[in-house]
Amino acid sequence: MNIDLTPQLEEMVRQKVTSGLYTSASEVVHEALRLMDEKDKLREAKLGQLRKDIQxxxxxxxxxxxxxxxxxxxxxxxRAAKADDGA
Known part of the structure; x- marks a missing residue:
């Protein structure tokens, strides 16, 4: 699979690899997709809870x-009753 990235995204990937946090551009993309999936699941869970609360x-x-x-x-x-009980 070939993916075209904007120059800004390419630079971001290069910086991540250069920083030593990732060993390759592929690893950066894998992590980005994993985080996107996690975010989507969290959003779906929140939406499900909202629907449940509304119902x-x-x-x-x-x-x-x-x-x-x-x-x-x-x-x-x-408050007055509570003050009277405390006195």
């Missing part, structure tokens, strides 16, 4: 409206 949300039932003022009121009551 769980849809399956959880009808949503209810929430009132931020009511939540703040409940929070104040809980």
């Amino acid at each position: 769980e949300g849809l399956d959880s039932g009808t949503s209810i409206a929430w009132d931020p003022e009511e939540i703040e009121r409940i929070s104040r009551v809980r």
